[in-house]
Amino acid sequence: MSSTIKITALAASLATAALLASAPSQAAGDQAGAKEKCYGVALKGHNDCKAGPGTSCAGTASADYQGNAWKLVPAGTCVTQGGTLEAHAGNARPVPHRG
Secondary structure (H helix, E strand, C coil), X not given: CCHHHHHHHHHHHHXXXXXXXXXXXXXXHHHCCCXXXXXXXXXXXXXCCCCECCECCCCCCCCCCCCCCEEEEECCCCHXXXXXXXXXXXXXXXXXXXX
16 A cells, blocks of 8 residues: 555544544433523624524624624523624624623
């Protein structure tokens, strides 16, 4: 076997091992609970899909903390992060709520 083929085979093996190693954590995350749309916490260009007027899909928020742009977060954590469960005007930085 040539060294190029050995390196390619090794790289493929490592990639497969990494994929298999991450699979259980992804499955655990899916089982961990429901998600909710959290408005006003996404950074510019990092919103999830269908954010609202002016944002056709994921990654299209034009400002940090845009009130009509949302991210999926674990259910029950949006308000504690300073977000809202409904779209709102403005793009003020979220203030986390403790308690």
